[in-house]
Amino acid sequence: MKLITAIIKPYKFDEVRDALTAIGVEGMTVTEVKGFGRQKGQTEIYRGAEYSTNLMPKLRLELVVADDMAERGIEAIQHAGRTGTIGDGKIFVTDVSEVVRIRTGDRNELAL
Amino acid sequence: MKLITAIIKPYKFDEVRDALTAIGVEGMTVTEVKGFGRQKGQTEIYRGAEYSTNLMPKLRLELVVADDMAERGIEAIQHAGRTGTIGDGKIFVTDVSEVVRIRTGDRNELAL
Amino acid sequence: MKLITAIIKPYKFDEVRDALTAIGVEGMTVTEVKGFGRQKGQTEIYRGAEYSTNLMPKLRLELVVADDMAERGIEAIQHAGRTGTIGDGKIFVTDVSEVVRIRTGDRNELAL
Amino acid sequence: MQKLLRHFAGAAAGLGTALAAGAAFAQDAAEATPVIDTGDTSWMLISTVLVAMMIVPALGLFYGGLVRTKNMLSVLVQVFAIGCLMMILWVLYGYSLAFTEGNAVYGGLSKAFLAGITPDSVSGTIPELVFVCFQMTFAALTPALIVGAFAERIKFSALLIFSALWFTFSYIPMAHMVWGGGWLQGDGALDFAGGTVVHINAGVAGLVGCLMLGKRIGYGREAMPPHSLTLTMVGAALLWMGWFGFNAGSAAAAGGGAALAMINTFTATAGAALAWLFVEWAVKGKPSLLGIVSGVIAGLVAVTPAAGFAGPVGSIVLGAVASVICFFFCTTIKNRFGYDDSLDVFNIHGVGGIVGSILTGVLVAPSLGGTGIDGFDMGSQLWTQTVATVVGIGWSAIVSLILFFLIDKTIGLRVSTDEEREGLDLSSHGERAYHY
Amino acid sequence: MQKLLRHFAGAAAGLGTALAAGAAFAQDAAEATPVIDTGDTSWMLISTVLVAMMIVPALGLFYGGLVRTKNMLSVLVQVFAIGCLMMILWVLYGYSLAFTEGNAVYGGLSKAFLAGITPDSVSGTIPELVFVCFQMTFAALTPALIVGAFAERIKFSALLIFSALWFTFSYIPMAHMVWGGGWLQGDGALDFAGGTVVHINAGVAGLVGCLMLGKRIGYGREAMPPHSLTLTMVGAALLWMGWFGFNAGSAAAAGGGAALAMINTFTATAGAALAWLFVEWAVKGKPSLLGIVSGVIAGLVAVTPAAGFAGPVGSIVLGAVASVICFFFCTTIKNRFGYDDSLDVFNIHGVGGIVGSILTGVLVAPSLGGTGIDGFDMGSQLWTQTVATVVGIGWSAIVSLILFFLIDKTIGLRVSTDEEREGLDLSSHGERAYHY
Amino acid sequence: MQKLLRHFAGAAAGLGTALAAGAAFAQDAAEATPVIDTGDTSWMLISTVLVAMMIVPALGLFYGGLVRTKNMLSVLVQVFAIGCLMMILWVLYGYSLAFTEGNAVYGGLSKAFLAGITPDSVSGTIPELVFVCFQMTFAALTPALIVGAFAERIKFSALLIFSALWFTFSYIPMAHMVWGGGWLQGDGALDFAGGTVVHINAGVAGLVGCLMLGKRIGYGREAMPPHSLTLTMVGAALLWMGWFGFNAGSAAAAGGGAALAMINTFTATAGAALAWLFVEWAVKGKPSLLGIVSGVIAGLVAVTPAAGFAGPVGSIVLGAVASVICFFFCTTIKNRFGYDDSLDVFNIHGVGGIVGSILTGVLVAPSLGGTGIDGFDMGSQLWTQTVATVVGIGWSAIVSLILFFLIDKTIGLRVSTDEEREGLDLSSHGERAYHY
Ligand SMILES: Nc1ncnc2c1ncn2[C@@H]1O[C@H](COP(=O)(O)OP(=O)(O)O)[C@@H](O)[C@H]1O
């Protein structure tokens, strides 16, 4: 099984989720994160102090899928999450050796 | 070493932590996340607008353990985190190739 | 490619980021997390109720780097993130099988 | 109204009449050597503060809590800046154009820059400067009410220009017509504290605005829940508190008229709040905080024209009826017609104002516990109320339409798509509301 | 009290007497052609607004900040809805049953629906409608105070029913007994602004309620820290501000009596706040914000019955003593006995009210800077104060016990375990407080 | 000032004079059997509440919103505790030392513990106890203003000691000198509501404090954005509302003088708010919420000494000028000189106070719409204003310097590095502001 971790623009979430649901992904876990990268943030000014942050708000999606779903998942995310402007984010794939569904104790593919 | 990532119901956290402490786990990292899965959320209504979210609040636990602790860790979480109702969450296990303790520079098992 | 996950003290973030930028890391993803470990928190008191939490605020950095950058990344973080007191945090390294840049569809090293 | 009220027992004399008379014709009254009543002055000073508090923080919080985090500060800046700008314009020419003698629509410029008004000038039983201040708060509040209708997407510069022009061409004429000796003042329409001048006027401008600007990006598709109902609650509660100054202050004296307006401002509001709560409970399954505070505002709007005329029990009914109608607009009509009145300015201020304005003609009836007016006949009074209401709607609609059109064709009304998505706080104001 | 007070210099005449007299026996007074004093009226109008502000937003924020995020809105809806419901009931029958002539426990129904009260009716030196409004805010506040004791677990429908019944069977009788010409008014007990009627009454009901409902799930095991002490601070500060209307407004006139009540409302509160701060610093190691604001409330509660009788320096002592005793209840007694008085309603309002009620009998002594009363004897006054206090405790306890029992056996008092865990905001009201 | 004002039409009589006279020399006046005016009393009672509200919640929120989350509660505790402590000290000796006859710098102790003041004591047309309360709120507010200059790093115990001593050696003497019959009262300097005593005094102490304590860890390197501009907005708005009591209450009566002070408190503030907004828009590219509310405070500070002397249009100019100068200090001077005046206490209260104090000498000119004073000559009045300003600056600077030095050498002024990094909420007060 594979763990797909995707960093996306927050307002793209609904589209990405729909694209994933469409290909049969039934679960994922979402975290609000800050992304540091090429994309530069707005300058914030508070009286005398100016801060130009490079930390942009992003969503981090985590989904474990069966090996054969991985490529389709990646494509779905890349397609739906793309705006074509800097800061669209990344997708990382890592191997997962074991998955458990807490409710039932089911393991691996059964647990997805 | 293994990285155990567990998505659990927030109110189960104290029980899960106690179960892990009991088997000798000494550290973990906790993130507030939203889970998307079979469990459906309450409908929220704000004047004319109704939103039924599928994003449920969850806690994400991350703990790196020595290989021989992995199975006991999984069992402790599955046991303590279980309520038997939909939405109890998942556990994922991935391999970790290296661990460092920042304070000392200790590596691997020493760093846990 | 490697995924370096580092748990650090929040106020060390600027130093760690600068150290990583200095060695050529161009992107990372940051999450606010709570850490459970040896470090003990302050006791909070609210009228009759006292809570001594063991959950300390931490930042979790996630950066994917080319294999040959991994060791330098680890060292940069360990060096810049160190205060020498308990609770400085951990670094974990895992393998990443695939990376995609959403904007362009570039894969792997190209996507970093 | 002025003539009718003269015959009327005094207890419920609307501010417009009582004070405008004093203010506008101070010369004539001078022979009678008017004296200041410290009790009345004290009440009008604090009423002024209460109404000012309705602008900031109350309206800012009420609206701000309802938008998404990324637009929070934009709403606060808008309300704050409009309030301040109107205060300046009021002193420069607003007061004079509204409250000196002139034609049917505008007064004159004899008191521009408050010329000739000294601390010793008297208006009724209070210093004229207090009357200037009290009316200033109304003038500053009204344009700020409008911003809720097109929150989260308007360009700040366009809004400031719109507000200044709308103040000049819609607020001032309406104030002069209803309170300042103009067209509507003689026709017997009852409007105790500004149902037409303030709420219908602002509500209709909001509707026109949200139609002209179009919907927010993602409206109807993305979730846009209020970012802090806690703040909305605080805003609503403070609006209620401020409204005691608005309504009971409109009696212009600390006596029985203020007392009646105050109790009605309690009972109509309580009735409306509970009505929304229970209707929502029945229809949607759960009684909500946003529901009860929406009812509060609906009740306050509806009782504004009636506060000095209806009885306390009649006001309960008034509040409840208006609340249910506003509920229907917010939950059904808006969705049916698809206009994005973001914070329900028209659906509550406009609709509630219309209901209140018309029902005032019913509830003033002594048989229903009202104070009655000289020669009261419900049929003809209802007609008079309807005429004034329609004039208010029409005037505001036409002026707003023209202004929004002109601004749209020149500097544009909306921010860019990217800016809207980023949120106005960062893109227009360079700040973020929270760094927790 | 009435008889005693008549001999008493006027400066510190408790509202109950002064106005109730005027209100209840307006007919007799009619010959004396009572006139309205605009200064007094102005002060009572604004005092009414101040007390109303104590309900919303002040109490809502004070309590709301102390609960967990998931229950924030439930507290706000509870406070808001109870406040509105009581306002309606007050107009329908509450005022009449409390403040018209009747038997020892209840008045009559002659003024139900405020029948016969016009803007021209006078009570003392103010319009009777102002007195109705001022008293309305007390009646609306008191039942809302109770909700803190069993916050985070009560069923909303059960709470509304309890509040309506408790208002009818505990608040109204106590108000009639103490202020409306009933049982306790003749016995000489001193209660300037409502220590018994409001605070002891509500505090005891809260204790009974939290015992009958049981503890929150996880109480004592899970951390339940306040979700926003900032909001609690705002609430406490606004309660203090509103309390100036509560206490100094209870003088029913803008004179020396109000002045004394106001300075005592400053000094007792400041004394109590610092006392809690320093005791906590000494005992727990750190002075906290929640500590200082808890002291503020304890001081305000304690000075309520004494505000028009004690001297400013005596009030400092009163506040400090009450504060330390409440601290002891919140930090020790509650844990020892294990009742889950979630927001310390009994531990502060009940206990502080009792301390204040009894010490009023001491601090009124001219030798201690108090105003004195005719024929003062500390021993007998203390006895009188104790009797009134015990009656207040007993009455409220019995009524509350019966009501909670009946509701529990019929529709049930508590939400389900799942709903409690999910949080009342979502499960009972279908909303979330924050979407940051 | 006293002499000058006697010749002056009464409308704009500064509180200091009018009431202090009444208070300090009550004996002499006794023959004239002073009577209480209920209207004036009503206005002064509510003005007192308004000023009290400036301390909590207003100042607490204004400052609290500007600090980082981890120090939120520390600011709230500081403001709350200082306020309460000063109230106690005011009753014990402050009022007496400030407002009884004595030497050029201090009054006497004849009214320590408020000895001899009863509810029947009269001061001008109001009960003396009301005057005591009104002045108490000024005394409690002023030291609390200072904390913003060295927020996020001061040791709580050191702050309490500093505040008590600074109150005794800087606030009381300044109040006595300017209002209580001391040194500066006779020299003709105009200070309507406390520009020197309150704002310059506090602003200069803040500057000295932030220099003596040093910069916050990370200042200039780490981002330290305000944690909640929403709260800062609420605080600023409530400060404005409270300031109506501060300025218009300083007329000590509900008449034309209060009316003038009120309208100036509107127009100067609105002018200042817009000036900051537009200057920031021009210079920094975007108009911000923090900008507009900073302008609000700058305008309020500047108009404080002028409120009863300038005209409404002159006040617009006054506010705008002060605002631009304060903007310059906050954005340029502070960075150039590198002092960490964390929340810009000196840059706004100090600088705005100085600008206002001096320009009052200009704007009082009848030719500029001011009220004029007997024998007005702009040159000499400007000189008088400058002298008083310099005395205020010097006195506060020297006292603050000595006090900070002594405390630093004994118990120390700053928390440890670890505590500062952890945040004062947890390390000094054992709490966290939010648990969302
Ligand atoms: N090496 C990396 N490791 C982890 N996350 C990264 C890395 N590089 C970029 N990111 C994440 O991807 C986001 C987008 O990256 P950025 O460089 O801004 O744009 P783009 O992906 O379009 O080139 C960043 O905000 C960050 O969250």
Ligand SMILES: Nc1ncnc2c1ncn2[C@@H]1O[C@H](COP(=O)(O)OP(=O)(O)O)[C@@H](O)[C@H]1O
């Ligand atoms: N494929 C997945 N990858 C990552 N997280 C998942 C996945 N499926 C479920 N989850 C997480 O587990 C939580 C519980 O899943 P859900 O399907 O609701 O219930 P259950 O695990 O009881 O079948 C989800 O809220 C989500 O956070």
Ligand SMILES: Nc1ncnc2c1ncn2[C@@H]1O[C@H](COP(=O)(O)OP(=O)(O)O)[C@@H](O)[C@H]1O
């Ligand atoms: N086994 C672990 N798995 C995941 N995270 C851990 C683990 N142990 C510690 N951590 C993280 O590292 C942080 C620091 O650990 P701690 O034991 O307090 O100090 P130190 O690393 O200095 O020994 C913790 O707060 C937690 O976030």
